[in-house]
Structure formats: C-alpha cells, structure tokens
Amino acid sequence: MVALFRAATYAVLLAGGGVFADILYKGSRTVFQAEAPFINTTFLFSSPESLHVFEWEGRRREMGDREFRAFREREPGAADVRAESFVYSAGGIWPCIAGTLLLVAGAMSLALAVGVSSAVYLSEYARDGRFIRFVRLAILNLAGVPSIVFGLFGFGMFVIFFGWNVSLIAGWFTLAFMVLPVVITASEEALKAVPQGLRAAALALGATRWQTIRTAVLPYALPGILTSSILGIARVAGETAPIMFTAAYVVRDQLPWEVERAVDFLFQGVMALPYHIYVVSSKIPQNEYTERVQYGTAFVFLLLVALVAAASILLRNRLRARLRW
Amino acid sequence: MPNQTTASSPIVEISELDFCYGSVPALHGVNLAIPARQVTALIGPSGCGKSTLLRCLNRMNDLIEGARVVRGSIRIHGVDIHGPEVDVIELRKHVGMVFQKSNPFPKSIYENIAYGLRLQGVRDRARLDAVVEQSLRGAALWDEVKDRLQQSALGLSGGQQQRLCIARTIAVEPEVILMDEPCSALDPVATAKIEELIQELRSRYSIVIVTHNMQQAARCSDQTAFFYLGRLIEHAPTRDIFTSPANPQTEAYVSGRFG
Numbered sequence: 001m002v003a004l005f006r007a008a009t010y011a012v013l014l015a016g017g018g019v020f021a022d023i024l025y026k027g028s029r030t031v032f033q034a035e036a037p038f039i040n041t042t043f044l045f046s047s048p049e050s051l052h053v054f055e056w057e058g059r060r061r062e063m064g065d066r067e068f069r070a071f072r073e074r075e076p077g078a079a080d081v082r083a084e085s086f087v088y089s090a091g092g093i094w095p096c097i098a099g100t101l102l103l104v105a106g107a108m109s110l111a112l113a114v115g116v117s118s119a120v121y122l123s124e125y126a127r128d129g130r131f132i133r134f135v136r137l138a139i140l141n142l143a144g145v146p147s148i149v150f151g152l153f154g155f156g157m158f159v160i161f162f163g164w165n166v167s168l169i170a171g172w173f174t175l176a177f178m179v180l181p182v183v184i185t186a187s188e189e190a191l192k193a194v195p196q197g198l199r200a201a202a203l204a205l206g207a208t209r210w211q212t213i214r215t216a217v218l219p220y221a222l223p224g225i226l227t228s229s230i231l232g233i234a235r236v237a238g239e240t241a242p243i244m245f246t247a248a249y250v251v252r253d254q255l256p257w258e259v260e261r262a263v264d265f266l267f268q269g270v271m272a273l274p275y276h277i278y279v280v281s282s283k284i285p286q287n288e289y290t291e292r293v294q295y296g297t298a299f300v301f302l303l304l305v306a307l308v309a310a311a312s313i314l315l316r317n318r319l320r321a322r323l324r325w
Numbered sequence: 326m327p328n329q330t331t332a333s334s335p336i337v338e339i340s341e342l343d344f345c346y347g348s349v350p351a352l353h354g355v356n357l358a359i360p361a362r363q364v365t366a367l368i369g370p371s372g373c374g375k376s377t378l379l380r381c382l383n384r385m386n387d388l389i390e391g392a393r394v395v396r397g398s399i400r401i402h403g404v405d406i407h408g409p410e411v412d413v414i415e416l417r418k419h420v421g422m423v424f425q426k427s428n429p430f431p432k433s434i435y436e437n438i439a440y441g442l443r444l445q446g447v448r449d450r451a452r453l454d455a456v457v458e459q460s461l462r463g464a465a466l467w468d469e470v471k472d473r474l475q476q477s478a479l480g481l482s483g484g485q486q487q488r489l490c491i492a493r494t495i496a497v498e499p500e501v502i503l504m505d506e507p508c509s510a511l512d513p514v515a516t517a518k519i520e521e522l523i524q525e526l527r528s529r530y531s532i533v534i535v536t537h538n539m540q541q542a543a544r545c546s547d548q549t550a551f552f553y554l555g556r557l558i559e560h561a562p563t564r565d566i567f568t569s570p571a572n573p574q575t576e577a578y579v580s581g582r583f584g
Contacts, residue, residue, distance in 0.1 A: 127390060197428030201490070204383060205441040205497055206418040215440070216430060 020302075027299020030292045042092050043296055047253060048276075049091035051289050054083035062289075064090030088251070088280050089289040093297050095255055097304065099270030100237055102168060102256055103247060104308065107175035107236045112229060114176065115183030116218075119225075122184070123191040124213050143181035148241040150178040155245035166269040168256065171247020178242050179232040186228025190221040226316040230309050237305050240274040248275035273301040336361035336501060336531045337382060341397035344377060346389065351377045354397070355557045357550055359501075364523060364532045366546035366563065368539065369578070373552040375535045379503050382406075382533065383420040384413050401501070418445075421499035425506040427486035429478035429493070434461075434470050437478045437489055441497035456496050464492035465522050484515025488522065495530070502526065504534040508541065520545045539579055543567050551575045 033040050049065040056078070063071060072078045126132045154174025164170045194217050202216035203209075240248075249269040256270045280293050335358035344352040352374045359365050367375035377386065381399060384406060386392040398405045406416055418441075429437050438457040439447075447453060457474070461467040466488045470481070478489055487507055494502055504523075508516040523532060523545050536542050542549050542563065549566040551558045551574075559566065559575045570576040577583050 195428065197424060197426055198430060200385065200422075200424060201428045201430065201493075202440070202444075203388070204385065204417055204422040204424075205444065205493065206414050207444050208414055211444055215444070220431060 023295060023298045023302060026291065026295035027297075027302075030296030031299055040092075040296075044092055044097070044300070045094045046092040047095055048088040048093060048251060048271075048293075051086045051089035052083040053086070053289065054081050056081065062090075086287070086289045087283060088276075089293050093271075093273070093276060093293070093300060095252060095271040096273045096276040096297065097300065098256055099168075099248075100273045100301075100304065102270060103171050103175060103243065103272060104233055104237050106168065106172035107179070108229060108233060110172055110176035111179045111183045111232060111236075112225070115180050116187050116225060118180075118184050119187035119191055120213060120218070123188045124209070124217065139181045139184055143185070146241075147178060147239045150174055151242040151245050153177070154242060159246055164267060166246060166249065167267045168247055168270050169266040171243045171270070171272075174242045174246045175236045175239070178239065179236055182232050182235070183225075183229060186231075187221070187225045190224025190228065191217060193224060194220045223316045223320045226312055226319065230312045230316075233308050233312060234305050237301075237308065238274055240272075240278050243272055244275055244278075248272045250275075250279050273297055273304065277301065334361060335359055336401060337533075338400045338403075339378070339381075339397070340400075342378075342381070342394065342399065343396040344374075344381060344386075345391075345393055345395050346377075347391035350395075351555055352381075353555045357557055357560055359531060359533060360548060361500075361531045362527060362529070363547040364527050364534060364545055365548045365550065366542035367533065367535045367550050367552060368537075368542050369552035369558075370583070371537075372554075374555040375550075375552045376505055378552070379505055379533060379535050382501065382503055383417050383422055385422065387413065418497050419499050420501045420503060421494035421497065422503040423487070423490050423494055423505065423507050425509055427483060427490050427510070429481070429486050429489050431477065431479055433475045434478045434481070434489065435474040437493050438496050440493060445497075460492040460496040463495050463526070464488045465518065465525070466492055482515070484511050484518055487511060487515070487519060491519075491522065491526075495526070499530065501531045501533065504532065506535055506537060509537065516541070539567075539581070551578060553578070 030043055031040055032038055052063050052065070052068040054061055056075075068083065072081070122132065122135070151174065154170055154177070158164050158170035158173050159166060162170075198216045198220065199212055202212040207215065247269055249271055252269065252271055256268070257265060259265050259268065277294060277297050280290055280297065283290055337357075337359040339355055339357040339359075342352055342355040343350065355374075355378060357378075367378060369375050380386045381394070382401075394407055398407065400406070401416075401420070404411065430440060432440075435457055436443075438460050439453045442453060442456055458467060458471075461470060466485060469485060470489075473480075478486065481489060487510075491502075491507075508519050511519065520541065523534070526532060527547075534542075534546065546563045548560065549563040550560040551566065551570075551572075553574055559570060559572045561571070565571075566575060567579055570579060
C-alpha cells in the first residue's frame with residue numbers, strides 16, 4: 001500500500017519536474033545567449049515582430065520585420081526574394097511583461113481593497129445569521145466558478161455594458177472579481193487568528209470599534225492576508241481566459257503607457273504573457289521558430305510569477321518579524 | 326462625571342441587577358455598593374457570576390451576543406451606565422480593565438502605554454513621554470524597563486507584562502480599575518509584586534478584583550463580596566468575611582469546604 005502512495009507522490013514530482021525542466025531547458029536557450037551580456041535583451045526588451053526566413057547568396061537568413069525591410073531596400077535584387085514569414089517569432093515580449101505586471105498590480109490592489117473590507121465586515125461586524133451564512137456560501141461558490149465564466153462576465157459587464165471596451169481597467173476588474181473569494185476567505189481567517197485579547201484590550205482602553213480594528217486587529221492580520229494574496233497573484237498573472245475578452249490585445253505596437261491622453265492608459269488593452277503564449281502556440285504550422293518564442297515566453301512568465309511571489313513573501317516576513325505575539 | 330466622593334462613600338452602586346446570557350440567567354438581584362479608593366474583592370466558585378458582574382461595570386458584556394441587563398441598574402457617581410446619554414467609549418475611559426491573561430499589544434513598551442492617549446488624539450511627544458514614565462512608575466515597572474522602552478512588550482516576563490497592562494490602564498487615568506483574576510497565570514513572586522502594586526494603587530483608584538485565590542482576597546482587599554450561583558451571598562469588610570462570616574455558605578467557602 002505504501003508503495004502505491006509513494007508512487008503517486010513520485011508521479012506528481014515527475015510531472016512537475018518534467019514541465020519545469022522542459023520549459024527551463026528550451027526557454028533558457030531563448031532567454032540566454034553565449035555572448036555578452038549573456039541575456040537576450042532583444043527578446044526581453046523589444047516588441048514582437050514577424051520573422052522572415054529566406055535563402056540569400058546560398059546562406060539561410062533570419063530577419064525581423066524592420067531588418068528585412070531595410071535589407072530589401074539596401075540590397076539590389078532583394079526586392080523579389082521569397083521569404084517564409086512567421087508572426088511574432090522575432091523581436092521580443094516586453095509589452096507582454098509590462099502588461100502582465102500592470103494587470104497583476106491593478107487587479108490585486110482592487111481585490112485587496114474590496115476583499116479585506118468585506119472580510120473585516122464578515123469577521124468583525126456581522127452577526128452570524130441566515131443572511132451571513134448565505135453570503136459565505138455565495139463566496140464559496142464564486143471560488144468554484146471557472147475562469148472563462150469570469151471572462152464572459154467581465155466582457156458583458158465591463159466591456160459592453162460599461163462601454164470600457166477591451167481595456168486594462170476591464171481586465172483589472174474581471175481579474176479582481178476572480179480572486180476576490182480567495183482574498184476574502186483568507187483575510188477572514190487571518191483576522192480571526194488575531195488573539196481576542198487584543199480586541200478586548202483596545203476596547204477596554206476606550207477605543208471605538210473601528211479604532212480597535214484599525215490599530216489592534218488589521219496590522220496583526222496583515223502578514224496572513226499577504227500570504228493568501230500570494231496565491232492570488234499567481235492566479236491573476238496566470239489566467240488566460242478572464243483576460244482574452246476583456247483586456248488582452250493580440251498585438252499592440254506601443255507600450256501601455258505610450259498614450260496620447262492619460263485616460264487611454266486605462267482604456268486601451270494590453271498584451272499579456274499567458275495570452276501571448278496562447279496566441280503564438282495556436283499558430284499553425286508549428287516549427288523551430290515559433291517554439292523559441294513559446295518557450296522563451298513561458299520561461300519568462302514562470303520567472304516573473306516566482307519573482308512577484310518571492311517579493312510578497314519577503315514583505316510578509318518583514319512584517320511578521322515586526323509584529324510577533 | 327463629578328469627582329466629589331470621599332474615601333468611604335460608594336463610587337459604584339449596583340441595585341437589583343438581573344443579568345442574562347441569552348436565556349441563561351447569570352445574576353439575580355445583586356445589590357452592591359463599591360466604595361471609592363478601596364479594594365473590593367469578588368470571590369466565589371467558578372460560574373458564580375463574579376466575572377460577569379465585573380464585565381458589567383465597563384459594559385464589556387455588550388460585545389457578547391444576547392448578553393443583557395434584564396432588570397436593575399448600575400450607577401457610577403449616580404449616573405446609570407446603561408442610560409441613553411452614556412457614551413460607552415467614555416465610560417471605558419473612566420472604568421479601566423486588566424484581564425486574566427496579560428494582553429500587551431505586539432508593539433514597543435512605549436507604544437503600549439501611549440496607546441490609550443493616542444486613541445484620544447494626543448500627539449504631543451513631551452506629554453506622551455511624561456505619561457509613559459508616570460504610568461510605568463505607577464505600575465512599579467519603570468526601573469525594570471526604562472532602558473528598553475522601544476523594545477517589544479512581548480519580550481517581558483509574564484508578571485512584567487501584567488504590570489505593563491496595569492500601567493497601560495492607568496495611563497488613561499480611570500477612576501475605577503477592574504481586575505479579572507490578574508494573577509491566575511503568574512508565579513508567586515510575580516503575584517506578590519502585583520498585590521504590592523494593588524496596595525499602592527488603592528490610594529488613587531477604586532479597585533474591583535475578581536479572584537479565585539482566597540489568600541489574595543484576604544491579603545489585599547478592604548471589602549469582600551461572596552457570590553454563589555449568581556447571587557450575592559454576603560458583602561462585608563474583608564476581615565469580617567474571613568473571621569466571622571454571617572452566612573454559613575460563606576463560611577464553608579472561605580474555609581475551603583467547597584468551591
């Protein structure tokens with residue numbers, strides 16, 4: 001029997017390890033390079049372009065859009081060269097990185113603001129009754145809703161009804177609603193974990209209910225709330241379905257902040273890493289050129305989520321060290 | 326609230342108090358006058374209602390769902406504390422409380438003491454400094470912590486933490502201090518220090534202390550009230566309760582035959 005349990009555990013390890021090894025191996029070939037600066041800065045810090053592959057003077061050439069155009073103007077006789085083209089296989093993924101970071105920051109801020117407020121209400125103010133039990137049930141159910149349904153909800157609500165179109169802000173709200181149940185449930189747990197004695201002490205010193213929460217409860221629940229939002233961050237960064245109708249552009253030449261009017265920052269869509277992987281991977285035919293971008297993007301994506309999570313964990317640990325009981 | 330009581334006149338008057346947790350009665354017809362600037366000990370076996378009565382005095386029971394005063398009144402300086410014009414926040418500044426389990430905030434020693442004043446919006450650093458020192462001296466803790474005011478209060482020993490809680494309470498200058506078994510989690514040495522402190526505090530504050538420790542009641546209180554099954558059985562000067570109780574139940578309890 002033990003052998004079976006052990007085998008199951010190793011199977012998980014194998015699957016996980018396999019996925020990571022595959023992405024790390026293939027992705028690192030795109031992201032790193034042999035010559036200085038050893039990091040493929042073009043891939044990380046430029047916009048995606050089409051890749052053109054062709055034979056020229058007996059040699060195989062690979063060029064991005066701009067390079068190819070310049071080449072055809074420069075070289076006599078190159079104007080009618082026949083090249084195979086692969087979209088998004090040249091250039092880089094900088095707009096996707098920026099877009100994903102913006103989506104995560106905005107959606108998490110919204111979700112934390114709404115979610116923590118709601119958790120404060122549920123754990124500190126609301127009296128347990130039929131209505132509150134119903135609310136909890138609703139939150140629980142919301143957590144189980146497939147992300148594509150949130151995508152459709154966001155599309156109907158924010159994109160169409162509010163008329164925000166496919167935009168950064170529509171993505172923020174859609175993603176925020178998606179992680180809200182996680183944030184509420186976990187924040188409530190964190191609030192409940194604060195010793196009752198601290199509340200009693202504050203009240204006995206003449207604090208109002210709100211003063212008690214603000215000064216003797218919330219600060220000590222913060223590390224727990226942050227812990228839970230780390231899971232939320234991974235989900236917000238990773239989900240493709242909620243943003244494909246609400247926030248993600250297949251391609252956008254300018255970066256999110258390169259806008260004429262400030263409001264356009266909010267009301268324009270962005271590129272995003274998970275959606276870019278989807279777009280690139282759904283191009284047919286697949287070949288070595290598309291593979292580079294897919295794995296490179298996946299690699300960067302994993303790294304980014306890991307970095308954001310690590311930053312949150314560091315922040316939490318610093319808070320914890322300051323507030324120990 | 327006017328402060329015109331002399332040492333012997335009551336500061337708190339409880340009359341015909343009935344109290345319930347939901348449908349469960351906890352106190353029946355309690356009449357008790359608590360004298361100003363004396364120590365009144367509430368004793369009795371577990372579940373007799375002494376802690377309930379204590380928590381009525383600063384309305385901490387308001388926080389418990391279904392808990393309510395059914396009949397009777399509690400007057401402090403003649404003002405009914407359940408009256409519509411009474412602000413419960415204001416009441417708790419006048420009636421401070423020290424809990425069974427010491428509960429310092431996970432902040433510095435300084436910030437723990439300053440907490441009550443900060444709630445009231447005091448920002449003046451010099452005034453805060455003065456109150457912190459004064460309160461810590463008042464709680465006989467100053468000499469032990471004066472060099473580490475900025476360190477966490479959680480680094481203090483159990484007895485020091487409890488004295489910190491007392492210091493935190495007197496920092497908001499209450500008239501009455503309620504103590505709910507303040508020594509039950511402490512060793513004998515720490516307990517002796519707290520009892521000593523209570524003796525010092527009684528010249529300035531009216532203290533009501535709930536205790537399970539009969540010797541403690543005998544040692545440090547002026548008046549003792551014995552409760553049993555939600556009723557006040559006997560209330561008299563402490564010496565009388567312990568040497569010549571009027572009621573046989575009181576005698577049985579203080580001599581250790583039950584409870």
